[in-house]
Amino acid sequence: MSARFEQNPADVLARLGTLRQGDAPTHGGRVLSYVYDSGLAELDDLAASAIRAVQPVNALDPTTFTSVAVMEREVIGFAREVFHGDEQVVGTVTSGGTESCLLAVKTARELWRVDAARRARAGGVEPGTRVPRILAPSTVHAAFHKAADYFGLRLELVPVDPASGLPRAEDFAALLADADDVALVVLSAPAYPHGVIDPIREVSALAAAAGVSCHVDACFGGFVLPWWPGLDAAGWDLQLPGVTSLSADLHKYGYAPKGASVLLQRGRDRQRQQYFATTGWPGYPVVNSTLLGSKSAAALAAAWAITQSLGTSGFAELTASCARATAALTATINGIEGLRVVGKPTGPAIAVAVDDSVEPERRVDPHHWADQARAHGWQLQLQPGFTHSDGSRLPATAHLTVTPVTESRLPELTAALVAAADEVRGVPAVDVTPLLASLGGAFGGALPPELDADAAYGLLQAIGLAPDAGAAGTGSAALPERLAPFLALVEALPPAVAEPLLTELIARLVEPA
Missing domain, CATH: 3.40.640.10 (Type I PLP-dependent aspartate aminotransferase-like (Major domain))
Incomplete structure (x- = not known):
């Protein structure tokens, strides 16, 4: 029995390869969130064989x-x-x-x-x-x-x-x-x-x-x-x-x-x-x-x-690499004027906030820092500030997930983090007050208390984040290169507006053109 293919399977796979070129890299340690690279190609091969x-x-x-x-x-x-x-x-x-x-x-x-x-x-x-x-x-x-x-x-x-x-x-x-x-x-x-x-x-x-x-x-x-x-x-x-x-x-x-x-x-x-x-x-x-x-x-x-293959000894060895890399990165960040590590992390994650104890012109906004690190080829994760019900406030941070492969990339990563901080030191955090006022004007004077799908899409268009249906076949993302302004907006908006807005962004990305 044979199947009649509408498209040549080789062509389909070739297009998949093209689409994957638009993805963030899953190996090599340049993305410090979402992916967990052991640095061992043989583990990837083992997993692929087991899946098959x-x-x-x-x-x-x-x-x-x-x-x-x-x-x-x-x-x-x-x-x-x-x-x-x-x-x-x-x-x-x-x-x-x-x-x-x-x-x-x-x-x-x-x-x-x-x-x-x-x-x-x-x-x-x-x-x-x-x-x-x-x-x-x-x-x-x-x-x-x-x-x-x-x-x-x-x-x-x-x-x-x-x-x-x-x-x-x-x-x-x-x-x-x-x-x-x-x-x-x-x-x-x-x-x-x-x-x-x-x-x-x-x-x-x-x-x-x-x-x-x-x-x-x-x-x-x-x-x-x-x-x-x-x-x-x-x-x-x-x-x-x-x-x-x-x-x-x-x-x-x-x-x-x-x-x-x-x-x-x-x-x-x-x-x-x-x-x-x-x-x-x-x-x-x-x-x-x-x-x-x-x-x-x-x-x-x-x-x-x-x-089965790694056993406890293999996991211990990979963990030791994570621990060494985390300690080295923590020391590097603690040495960057204008930044501070939040708390005393235990494990392979670091959250970095602005150091408010130095003069404003010496401070480093973590979101500007993360955006600048991205310009150097490294992707940190931006986390918005958060206000508790009692009014106390958690600062905006940049998050770094450390994996075993990180240790082998430490010299270039630390150099990029230091350079990025130097390049944005003294730049104040994004103030979205003017943007909020202009967006409210587009809705008759104030943002609506809640958004339906069309209103949320209109707001995405107004801030330049509406997914491009024409790019649907290319895998193009809707987000801009610099995320600090977007995260500042998400942080400033009430959840009843921010959550439908984010929902619409993701939902429109996968709608057929």
């Missing part, structure tokens, strides 16, 4: 495709060992950190509902309609905002100290004093924005005393922290009895291709609340451990092959 071997497999049913069960079992076993889980800890491989976080929240919500119903029966009343809460630092990953939205919980954010990036345990204690409607406490190891580890030992003990589940989100740094120099794992992982679940991404510092994370849960009965199962239709019985039904086994197979 399972390309047709449907991981929906491990009783039909038994290789899936073996690989998942062994990946979970590896994770349970490195995160010091006992025999009561069970787990699941998911499609990524967001799915792991969603499932941790879903599990906690189900357990809270059972407990709330039990308390209501004991009191002789009907179950109430209270909305369960999640307690988390303001630096918790956005996946938990999504989980609260999807599963009908209320996310209550605990402010963090602007200097250290850390929340106070006593703030959690106060919120847990009346814990009947608290379903979950979430803490990060480390928190992505600033790379610092939350006070997990103290707060998990408070959660346990209150009878509340506690999840450790180690999605970002989980597979480096067990080997990080000088870090006591007993302060953050499953050795702490109050930690009831933990997530860690295999497609970050597990060096697997995107689409693999692990969620560990303390106890079979707890973990089974994560599952969905039904016989309530005339088709095959459905049992899903994750949000997805049919799913590829590709990322699982790649993660399995990498963990």
Whole structure:
């Protein structure tokens, strides 16, 4: 049997190659976010071979495709060992950190509902309609905002100290004093924005005393922290009895291709609340451990092959490279007048803010710095400032994710960071007040309280960020070369305007021309 192709497959692949030329580079360490380059070509080759071997497999049913069960079992076993889980800890491989976080929240919500119903029966009343809460630092990953939205919980954010990036345990204690409607406490190891580890030992003990589940989100740094120099794992992982679940991404510092994370849960009965199962239709019985039904086994197979090949000694060696590079970059940044590292990062992430202690003409705005570093060929991630509900404010920062390949590029990277700072020193942060006034004029005097799709697109056009439909076939991005003005605008706009605006930007990028 042969197929009649409308386009020559070689031509299709050639066009894909052209499109990929417009992407940020995934290897070589020039993009300090999103990608996790081990620097080992043989790991990439190993992952590609493993993916090819399972390309047709449907991981929906491990009783039909038994290789899936073996690989998942062994990946979970590896994770349970490195995160010091006992025999009561069970787990699941998911499609990524967001799915792991969603499932941790879903599990906690189900357990809270059972407990709330039990308390209501004991009191002789009907179950109430209270909305369960999640307690988390303001630096918790956005996946938990999504989980609260999807599963009908209320996310209550605990402010963090602007200097250290850390929340106070006593703030959690106060919120847990009346814990009947608290379903979950979430803490990060480390928190992505600033790379610092939350006070997990103290707060998990408070959660346990209150009878509340506690999840450790180690999605970002989980597979480096067990080997990080000088870090006591007993302060953050499953050795702490109050930690009831933990997530860690295999497609970050597990060096697997995107689409693999692990969620560990303390106890079979707890973990089974994560599952969905039904016989309530005339088709095959459905049992899903994750949000997805049919799913590829590709990322699982790649993660399995990498963990099997590297083992703990291989991960320790790669982590040592990350640690050396992080220390060197921290020292470089601390030596740049006008910049400061936020807090004391533990792990391979650094957040850099302006140093307000020097005179304005000597300060370096981190967003201008990041834009200038991009002009030198290095991509840092811009993070807007954030105002807590109590009025305290986290500064705008530039984020650097360090990977093993970074160490080999340190001389040119540090030179670029120093040069970029020198080139923008004294340039004030972007003031978007005039732009906001002009945009408000376009809407009859003031920006609308909320935006529909057409209004959001009109606003994108007004600021010069409307995606070009004519460039849809070239892979061209809509964002300008310098992102500081755009981030300043996002920071200044109310969420009811900024969020539809960002949604429209991404949505229009993939609409057919």
